[in-house]
Amino acid sequence: MAVSTPILGIAVLIYMMVVIYIGWIGYKQTKSTEDFMLAGRKVNPLVLALSYGAAFISTSAIVGFGGYAGAFGMGVLWLVFMNIFVGIFIAFVVFGARTRRLGVNLKAVTFPELIGRRFQSRFIQGFAGALITIFMPLYAGSVLIGGARFMETALNMDYNSAVLILAVIVAAYVITGGLIAVMYTDALQGALMFVGMAILFFLTYAKLGGVVEAHQALTNMAHMVPENLAAVGHTGWTSMPVFGSPTWWTLVSTIVLGVGIGVLAQPQLAVRFMTVKDTRSLNRAVLSGGPFIFMMAGVAYVVGALSNVYFLETRGMISLEAAGGNIDAIIPAYINSAMPDYFVIFFLLTLLAAAMSTLSSQFHTMGTAIGHDFYREFLMKGKLGHTISITKIGIAVTIVISVILAYILPFSIIARATAIFFGLCAAAFLPMYTGALFWKRMNKQGAIASLLVGTFTSLFWLTFVHAKEASALGISRALFGVDTILTGTWSVVDPILIATPLAFITAVVVSLATQPDPEDHVDKCFSSLNKSDRPA
Amino acid sequence: MLGIDDPQIWLAYVLCFLSAVGCIIYGALKWNEGEEEEEC
Numbered sequence: 188m189a190v191s192t193p194i195l196g197i198a199v200l201i202y203m204m205v206v207i208y209i210g211w212i213g214y215k216q217t218k219s220t221e222d223f224m225l226a227g228r229k230v231n232p233l234v235l236a237l238s239y240g241a242a243f244i245s246t247s248a249i250v251g252f253g254g255y256a257g258a259f260g261m262g263v264l265w266l267v268f269m270n271i272f273v274g275i276f277i278a279f280v281v282f283g284a285r286t287r288r289l290g291v292n293l294k295a296v297t298f299p300e301l302i303g304r305r306f307q308s309r310f311i312q313g314f315a316g317a318l319i320t321i322f323m324p325l326y327a328g329s330v331l332i333g334g335a336r337f338m339e340t341a342l343n344m345d346y347n348s349a350v351l352i353l354a355v356i357v358a359a360y361v362i363t364g365g366l367i368a369v370m371y372t373d374a375l376q377g378a379l380m381f382v383g384m385a386i387l388f389f390l391t392y393a394k395l396g397g398v399v400e401a402h403q404a405l406t407n408m409a410h411m412v413p414e415n416l417a418a419v420g421h422t423g424w425t426s427m428p429v430f431g432s433p434t435w436w437t438l439v440s441t442i443v444l445g446v447g448i449g450v451l452a453q454p455q456l457a458v459r460f461m462t463v464k465d466t467r468s469l470n471r472a473v474l475s476g477g478p479f480i481f482m483m484a485g486v487a488y489v490v491g492a493l494s495n496v497y498f499l500e501t502r503g504m505i506s507l508e509a510a511g512g513n514i515d516a517i518i519p520a521y522i523n524s525a526m527p528d529y530f531v532i533f534f535l536l537t538l539l540a541a542a543m544s545t546l547s548s549q550f551h552t553m554g555t556a557i558g559h560d561f562y563r564e565f566l567m568k569g570k571l572g573h574t575i576s577i578t579k580i581g582i583a584v585t586i587v588i589s590v591i592l593a594y595i596l597p598f599s600i601i602a603r604a605t606a607i608f609f610g611l612c613a614a615a616f617l618p619m620y621t622g623a624l625f626w627k628r629m630n631k632q633g634a635i636a637s638l639l640v641g642t643f644t645s646l647f648w649l650t651f652v653h654a655k656e657a658s659a660l661g662i663s664r665a666l667f668g669v670d671t672i673l674t675g676t677w678s679v680v681d682p683i684l685i686a687t688p689l690a691f692i693t694a695v696v697v698s699l700a701t702q703p704d705p706e707d708h709v710d711k712c713f714s715s716l717n718k719s720d721r722p723a
Numbered sequence: 724m725l726g727i728d729d730p731q732i733w734l735a736y737v738l739c740f741l742s743a744v745g746c747i748i749y750g751a752l753k754w755n756e757g758e759e760e761e762e763c
């Protein structure tokens with residue numbers, strides 16, 4: 188470490204105190220269920236944009252995918268474009284306005300409830316809630332690993348204690364302050380992340396002699412691609428991998444499409460559209476949301492790739508080599524050796540903020556999935572019962588599961604777990620969610636069928652076909668004696684490319700083959716939906 | 724362009740910038756649109 192631990196410790200302490208203070212304000216302002224679930228539906232547009240972006244971009248996006256760019260180059264910039272165009276513009280303008288309106292029409296307070304009420308199905312709400320409860324801890328666990336590994340190296344503390352401290356602090360403000368605390372702390376963390384990444388962006392280009400010079404130097408390094416990476420399609424850091432090679436498929440199907448499109452159906456992000464007062468707030472949020480994502484993902488990937496130039500100039504080697512072959516260590520290695528000390532402290536806080544903001548939104552979504560969607564609506568058939576208490580217990584239980592996962596999962600799982608969860612959400616929820624918002628004829632049967640087909644096709648593909656997960660899980664080998672039941676290109680095609688189209692087709696075919704939903708209900712759902720889409 | 728030879732990469736780089744700028748322009752142009760009465 189280039190900086191002294193006491194200074195960093197003090198900085199982290201001050202930061203934690205501010206976060207807890209905001210969490211306490213959230214607690215004071217939370218008076219009703221709607222406050223706890225939806226922050227009272229009156230969140231400021233800038234807070235929405237920052238909290239959406241901060242929840243969206245976790246440590247894994249900055250360190251995991253930034254490191255990926257360091258190893259494989261700038262092709263991953265397509266993901267940045269997708270993140271901004273699909274993840275912000277399409278999400279807010281096309282999906283957001285309708286989601287908000289539908290949420291108001293149906294008095295829905297969670298993402299599964301929105302879909303469940305649109306199709307008048309407690310099964311959909313319960314199943315979606317259960318799916319989130321089961322699989323989101325995997326994603327949350329991996330974010331926890333990223334945050335705790337940072338605290339371990341930066342503060343010289345024990346990894347296990349770091350996991351526990353991080354989880355307890357986030358749990359404290361999520362459980363007491365609900366979504367108000369989550370969104371306002373997210374916004375603060377988002378602002379911190381924005382400043383940190385902006386400094387990193389300018390310092391990196393300045394250090395490497397300018398934009399064009401830095402890129403040209405990176406382009407000139409193409410001959411330095413290691414042989415083992417060249418064999419799987421790597422052609423250099425400023426060129427796309429060989430079309431159809433394993434590297435190309437991972438980049439295009441898992442990363443660019445999987446994460447790029449999967450974001451639309453993320454329950455913890457979609458729920459935020461229902462927290463604002465009107466479409467105007469969503470329009471305003473686009474203004475800050477686009478540049479925010481650019482500063483996060485864009486900067487992380489550009490800097491990750493350019494770190495190769497820095498390490499060539501200073502140590503005569505590529506980044507992957509400088510980081511000891513560990514992709515996840517590229518960004519920390521670059522920051523530690525290339526950036527001034529004061530910035531190292533600031534950047535470490537940025538990473539901590541990125542981890543905490545994503546964690547808090549995950550914990551909140553998992554808690555409401557258990558307490559509201561599964562317990563109240565599915566088990567209690569809508570009776571209030573002990574919803575808020577169960578939600579809080581639910582948050583605590585999922586946190587414990589995430590902590591246990593953080594102890595047992597391998598470190599290298601971070602980027603994979605994120606992509607798996609995004610892909611599963613895309614396949615299970617996207618067709619149903621899209622139909623719910625845009626297609627009046629889509630009915631309950633079509634929605635249930637697409638939910639089941641999307642979920643189980645995705646899980647089947649992960650278990651038996653997609654080589655990375657299938658061989659790690661070992662279920663296919665145990666049952667059939669082979670790592671994957673399909674071979675060749677199939678084993679590198681991400682589940683999202685198979686399961687999502689299949690679920691879309693199922694939704695359309697089953698809806699058309701069965702009776703439409705009652706007209707008065709559909710009219711109620713779509714009441715003034717178009718108006719809010721095209722504001723006067 | 725920009726020191727990057729492969730059009731598939733510089734296009735992505737330029738699109739990242741343009742989409743971020745596009746978001747700023749969209750948000751600014753629609754700043755006062757879509758306001759609604761108090762509800763729920």
